[in-house]
Amino acid sequence: MPHDPAFAALRSVLGDRLSLSKPDLEAHGHSESHFPPTPPDAVAYPETTAEVARVVTICAEHGLPVVGWGAGTSLEGHALAVRGGVCVDFSRMAGVLEMRETDMVARVQPGITREALNQELRATGLFFPVDPGANASIGGMAATRASGTTAVRYGTMRDNVLALEVVLADGRIIRTGSAARKSSAGYDLTALFVGSEGTLGLVTELTLKLHGQPEAIGAATCAFDGIEAAVEAVTETIQMGLPMARIEFVDAATVEAVNAYARADFPALPHLMVEFHGSPAGVAEQAERFGEIVSEHGATGFAWADRPEDRTRLWQMRHHAYWAILAARPGTRAIVTDVCVPISALAQAVAETQADIAAAPIPAPILGHVGDGNFHAILLMNPDDPAERAAAQDLSRRMADRALRLGGTVTGEHGIGMGKLGYMTAEHGPGWDVMGAIKQALDPARVMNPGKMVRQD
């Protein structure tokens, strides 16, 4: 094997926590994305930051790429070892290192999943709000700058990571930020590493901002005749200062898929789902005001719930949506698009996308985080049918081009990975070269997740 000396050195650090087994390599060669499998040459299971630093140092010495691995839920192939090398699996670095309830801060390892973290937080009265849907690892969520349904109220990973420990490409270990709520002390390295997709270093520890579990939660849902009225209602709600904890949009195609999947009977119309967090009186007042606003915009079927079981019923439309959509066309694979536009352009972006989809040979239900201007079309294609594959790629490309034309971004929360690399020049212009200069400065040998993020040689 060409990598034998490197593997011997890695084995001296990790023992049998360096795996070369075929099933292990294959399991780390694909994620929840539509890209062809590309297994790494080895999988490392470090247990400490020092071990991660040793692994990176050895890989750098031997010219082996290093790719981080969290929960394998990436939708853009971030963790695929497209140039081979060592996959660093953080499943053995998945603990809560420190819980600081007074500071509303937790120091965690990157492998912990968001559900496991919130389970550990349950008794504290605190929670970590970022919710991308999948039970992703916190390290992976930081790497992709993930967000999800609660970003409209609680922000994205950008807003909820206070500090990091990072192993750099040369094996140095740095700490960025602190448990203080803010700082003006120099370049914001925390923000630089959040969203860097493992291309500048491996995150080995995160200090997260926690939030108080809401005393009361209320949820509501309602239907609209079209997307324009729904977006106008949301815009007005935001401008009124009503603090929505979630505000989600699903189109009629999504509702039909959910009805079939969950034996529900929601009207086949675009819907909004909203959630409020606060005091009982505050939540009730917000729900009432929201009801007034949406009814002025022609909403029908307004239903409100503050008991957990009723909320669950109302939100089943959203929670089941992804699986319901996949089940609507068995045997297909999904390309999940992820554009984000200024709110003023959202209705136009959705309407034009729906017109594209109507003219395409594949179905593509739409759902999204309407308070952020971020929406997804789930492009359901038969991967063995070249025409469907081409149609999906065409829809995806047209959505990305449209998002940029409307002043938005090709990815609101899924990241660049393999899937969006081709849009970096269009989105950033010479700013992409600045990213390349930073990559060159911090990882000149291109050890960290090569083939991603920056211009390729």
Added chain:
Amino acid sequence: MPHDPAFAALRSVLGDRLSLSKPDLEAHGHSESHFPPTPPDAVAYPETTAEVARVVTICAEHGLPVVGWGAGTSLEGHALAVRGGVCVDFSRMAGVLEMRETDMVARVQPGITREALNQELRATGLFFPVDPGANASIGGMAATRASGTTAVRYGTMRDNVLALEVVLADGRIIRTGSAARKSSAGYDLTALFVGSEGTLGLVTELTLKLHGQPEAIGAATCAFDGIEAAVEAVTETIQMGLPMARIEFVDAATVEAVNAYARADFPALPHLMVEFHGSPAGVAEQAERFGEIVSEHGATGFAWADRPEDRTRLWQMRHHAYWAILAARPGTRAIVTDVCVPISALAQAVAETQADIAAAPIPAPILGHVGDGNFHAILLMNPDDPAERAAAQDLSRRMADRALRLGGTVTGEHGIGMGKLGYMTAEHGPGWDVMGAIKQALDPARVMNPGKMVRQD
């Protein structure tokens, strides 16, 4: 003059908007800081981004430093031309370029002050919340990652700048971010430039997040026997999820200064001042709950106001504080410290600082943004008295060391500038070298604000 060829080239771009007049140079040689004056060699008054790019290109060709200038309100000497060169004064680039009310976004030029911006926003129902006290320029606030009294609710400049246009050290113009609310498309260059203090490029345009003007505002003040009880009350309020718009602490020395300055008669005790923004019912509920919490922590003299004139009276203690403190000891100069610690360490940090001050030969009232763990001691020294100067420097150094020991930062909102450069190794360790590598990658010739931020040769 050694710079004649450079000045001739600059004059060909700017005409008489290149100033070499002595009063102009002197006016740009000092700011609201205690550092010795260091006038630039010339002051440029560009009117367009293209002109800024030309100025930077010419300076780079001739090895002349470039230093940005906003409103001159920096407290750490950021804009001082310590190695000479051209001061780029943005007072002629101070407009609102675009107002997007539906998107709750404004695109502005860097020279506009926050008061001028909010004046322009008045009729829209929106406002820009970041309030550092001084009427700083928006560009300067971005450069220092400023915050102030409202950060506990609305965030800092890090949270409220969505996009930038930047002129790089080689004259290239880039755009970072967009008017979309979030993005996962690559390294977060917006966050990198916010807080970079003009050392990586000059910001020529900013897209800002706006917020709805609150329907109702309520304010309250109360006194405590000591800092511990006040901090505990604030911590509990935050954990309860009460959304305070401002929560400020002043110590007894500050209250005494305000009483003397404004002929007021607040009890000479530590005080908290809080403000709530929301619906009338929401604000009333929050005020009531806050009143209950502080009374459980022994607060006295709880006073509540929701009419503007009563709010103004309550807040006079905070608004007058800085000037009242300066007036308390005429003829002195102030060093304004700016540490920020995790909330759990705030009471200890303030108590130890007060003990230091009690043992020092100079007065130093304390006030701060208690919801963020950020506080300032205003060190009042006679600059001509070496003993007082040494005492002030010693207090400042002890505060910074203590903040780091308690897991915080040497600057919560004022920035590094000249004053905190000596703490960068202690705060960031090898992370400071990463900042240096980024500086080297983007400004290898050290054109942009040299002598600041990174390790000096």
